[in-house]
Amino acid sequence: MISLENEKLVESIIFGDQFEKPQAEKEKILLDIIKKQLEANEKNKNIKKLYGSNKLEISKLNSLIDVPFIPVNMFKDFDLITCEENEVARVLNSSATTTGNPSKIYLDKATSRRQSQALISTLKSFLGTKRRPMLIIDNSDVNDRSDKLTARGAAVRGLCSFGKDVCYAMKKEDLDSTDLRIDLDKVMEFQDKYKDDDILVYGFTYIIWSKFVKTLRDSGIRLNLPNMKLLHSGGWKKLTSQSVGKEEFSEITAEVFGTKPENIIDFYGMVEQVGVVFIDCPYGYKHVPDFAEVIIRDVNTMEEEGFNKTGIIEVMSILGSSYPSQAILTEDMGELAGVDDCKCGRKGKYFKFKSRVSKSETRGCGDTFAEREADHDELLPAGWRIPE
């Protein structure tokens, strides 16, 4: 629980217009808020232990870079709840792609409300306030009303505030399946109804590419939605492994929708920081809203990197009162591009997402202690066989 005074301050920032505060002013405001939130975080015994081990003296913190961060994977290993358990209204889960163990983000009503409002005030800066017909490249189950929500669901729910007459473009292959296919009748009906209107399309990058764009393209179908804006996020790792770059994605997707590539807009966000999204401005940079902060940390010194140097992205936010959202170190790499002076006019830091943290390293002869029977067939090239 954060103090009433602090909460009011947080809400005034969230409800205000974003990207207005010059960096120095913003840092000072955020630091004061975050210090109070860190005190509240100590309700969680694991976090209290972490702060104690780090010999953290919250009152003496005088810079955002000194705020102790939580590595993003810790949400998989620990229940990092900083409110009373009976106040948890919803648990957000990540997709558990790499470890098989999903992140668990506990949300109380206040956090959930702040996240929704934060998303709205951020998107307002890019989309305006008008509600538009909305096409979601997913199936309707993604936004069901259960108390567990995925990252995809959380994003869809937030974006629906900007949409009306929401149409889900995908359906499940069958009831028990997780495989999605295009509900072409519904998509065509949506197109016929709104082809001349400003419309909003949202989807997960990988689903848009693999299940929607490629399918329509292979079938020779081209939509006619010239006034659409498509927001997409997530799943770049899978696309990169298929050698699909951002430019190629935007061009081909725009072609399939019958629009211009500049209407295909990437945004960066994560389930551990719902409500904090970084949307590409017309100059290709991601901007940090006033209620959040980004620190690009050098891989070795962990200090803040200078401009145009690649480092690990840390995302800070003042939205959370039920989990430690204040400083989360991601597994993504980015570059700080500038502060307060982007040509688009937005204040604060702006940066570029570069890649996921590389997991490959030279191992050599130092290795695991575990005895393992290697599956030789996996290691051999095709046709490489020991004769009988």
Add this chain to the structure above:
Amino acid sequence: MMNCYLLDGEFQSNGIEFENFDEIEAALGKNQNLLYCMPVQAVIMLLDEWSKAISKDKSILKREGTAYLSFFLRKNNIEKLIVNSLGDKKYLDEFVDIGQGKFIKAQGRGVVCHWIAGNIKTLAFFSLIQSILGGNSNLLRVPKDNIHEVLDIISLFSTIKVEYQNKWYHSMDIIKNISLVCFDSGAYGLNKRMSLLADARVIWGGEEAVNSINALPKKTTCRDVVFGPKYSLAVMDKTIANLEQSQLQNYINAFAQDVAQFDQDACSSPHVLFIEGTFEKAKEIAEVLAKAFEKINKRYSNIVGEAKASKIINERGRYGLSLDKECYASRDLSYTILIDSELSLKEPVSGRCVYIKSVGDIFQIEKLITKKVQTVGFGSLDNDRTIKFANKLSRRGVDRIARLGSMNIYDYPWDGTFLLNELVRWCSLNL
């Protein structure tokens, strides 16, 4: 396509492109006789001069592992290596009478092909030198990132000559029996042809590399020596753990050196330190170790890549948040000490990341030992206990129990093998 950087005594800093091994095979075959004509004592003297050349070259000596390589090449060390491996250096030059009309001689196997791992830049030399002593010519596949460092060191050996029994011997005659190549690890055709050339294969590497090379076709007479993936750890018993801090610091400094060398990526690099004592004792030792790392960091900074940094950050997070564990770490990633009381080994993180585990009795760790544990660095003031401990651990699979501070010293036997002995054929003569 491959690049050859050393062929027939010619150094090629940019590499000559070859599609196959025909020229290399021809050169090695032609030059083998130069080795047969060289008495082992002349080889030892040449290697000793090489040792001096390395120790005089400050730019080479600054590189990790080269100071030890210089020591390794010294006459005394090489003679000891031969005696430990073969019994007597005479076997390398002549049929030696072993009684009852029987004579034996250690002959070279022919062409030894070495697949060198990338984690230690001087690794190539430890198998190459023993192969040369055995009278073999050598083809080495060296990782591209290391090739110029290897070439620089060999080039210091190129103009040496020694006089032995009124005859001059030249290092170039040895160099003509070494060829260095680089090619993609996934190039099955080149790996296969290299394997088929070999009279002995020396394989240094991780599991995937070892399994892939093992599965290549080879001559039925080929001898394989595999230095595969291994894991190492360290132990301090209560006689060390309970020392006064000033005395303890020496042992901890030695252990910190073991950790820091070769970026903690060697098979002999320790990842876990077991302390005989309480969790509180482990915390005390962690503080001493932190000081040791800080001292090392002033001379040798710890640079890690993204993947390692990510592992370290996650482990710091886990130990920092866990109620029954502790984390002592630098603000940057220069060192990380993780403390718990679980009786288990931990997967290597490297990058000066060490787990300290408190145990009631050091003999408890016996059950953790697998055949993949290579080196156990051991600190104890009780020699009887050390020998008992060594007996138990080596029976379970450990190859080396080494003094703290000497875990990474390439020793013989290594990985349970006297390599020189593997690289000769023992031939007999009955008169």
